[in-house]
Amino acid sequence: MKHTVTIRDVAKKVGVSASTVSRVIANSPLISEETREVVRKAMEEMGYFPNAVARSLANAQTRTIAVVMPSSAELAFQNPFFPEAIRGIGGVTSEQRYDLLLLTPVTAEDEYRETLRVVKERRVDGIIFLYSRSDQKVLAELAEMGFPQVLIGRPLEDLPLTWVDNDNIEASRSVTAELIRLGHRIIGFMSGPPNFVVSQDRLEGYKRALADGGITWDPECVCSADFLEEEGYRAAGKLLDGRPNLTAVVTMDDIMAFGVMRAARERGLDLPRELSLVSFNNSPLAQHMTPPLSSVEIQAHELGATAARLLLSQLELQQATSEHCFVQVSLVRRNSMAPVKFL
Structure with missing residues (x-):
């Protein structure tokens, strides 16, 4: 079967990024005339035509x-x-x-x-x-x-x-660093689905804060769940049972955090005296929880x-x-x- 030439093929031949080829096609003024000519010549030689x-x-x-x-x-x-x-x-x-x-x-x-x-x-x-x-x-x-x-x-x-x-890496690093500033050294992290880029970025920010604070990252302190309260509750139960010495948890989303609160209370933990909690999204219900939930406003x-x-x-x-x-x-x-x- 004949290979269909794509923007990436043209970019590879010329030695530029795919976005540069895209800008040439769009006649962007950001691209120099020299680069424009080289890209257009490659497109012609390779038989590439922008999609109809x-x-x-x-x-x-x-x-x-x-x-x-x-x-x-x-x-x-x-x-x-x-x-x-x-x-x-x-x-x-x-x-x-x-x-x-x-x-x-x-x-x-x-x-x-x-x-x-x-x-x-x-x-x-x-x-x-x-x-x-x-x-x-x-x-x-x-x-x-x-x-x-x-x-x-x-x-x-x-x-x-x-x-x-949002700059999710920096946001997660910042809130984790705030917990470290408050004296927490064993901090859990509840991620969203691992294939979501936001989950990967916020986990990376959490790891960076730990490294900055001289704390060794422990995979046993990390869990993942879907962005639902029941899923947060389920994951929190396993996390808290597996690491009962946790003193704080960062969650990816307020809805998940509500499940964490429920799981913590069932285990007799007092929030925030025995377990601090911070989350993301600043949903309308966050301020009405007991205690009111600290959360990152992501707009x-x-x-x-x-x-x-x-x-x-x-x-x-x-x-x-x-x-x-x-x-x-x-x-x-x-x-x-x-x-x-x-x-």
Whole structure:
């Protein structure tokens, strides 16, 4: 079977990044004329032509944007992050008279198949993904098509696409360092699903804080769970039973943290005197927990709004772009964190 030439093939031949080739195709002023000529010559020699989907964008507008959820709507909407991000997206797109089409694939293969279907059927003008996974192969295919897309989250690969995220490594490092400052030395970490890039980044930040504090990372202090309270409760039970000397836990998400609180109380632990807890997302219920939960405000609404603005900019330019930006975070301190209790 004849190999289909892709942007990556052209980039490899010329010795530049795939994003540079993408910018040449888009006539970006950021690319020098010398590089532009070399890339175009390679494209001609290799028989590469930009996908027709991107070229027909200006003539086939639907005024509809697809928003891809991480799982079924029933599960995703149990976590406040996703409806808040969608609210941010909708607030921007509605002003420009765009409709939203929600895609709720259950598996990675479902995501790949459903996303390409709506693109090839010309049902949407652009796509926003609400999450980044290590097995998200559809991103590369859309990038090769030159189809407008924005990812909320950092892609693992160096792909020519636009994304917006928090600096999750630094945020996790910072909150873990705060626990260390309070005297905690045996600190647990509850990750989200390991194939989510946000899980990998926040675990990396946790490890960096431990290293900075002279604490050896112990894999037995780390567990993972889905972003649901029951999953957090289940994982916390195993973590606390396996390491009863933990004095603090960092969790990936408030909903998971609520499950940690329940598991800790069932084991007779007083929060925060015997177990400090800090989380992410600053959901509305965090301040009403007992004790009120310290949590990192990641600005889910602004992440969604920024993603929408970046995508609309691509649609106005009638070309895909490759850029990224970070939305700032802040720790909202409440009563779930306290100095370590020395016995």
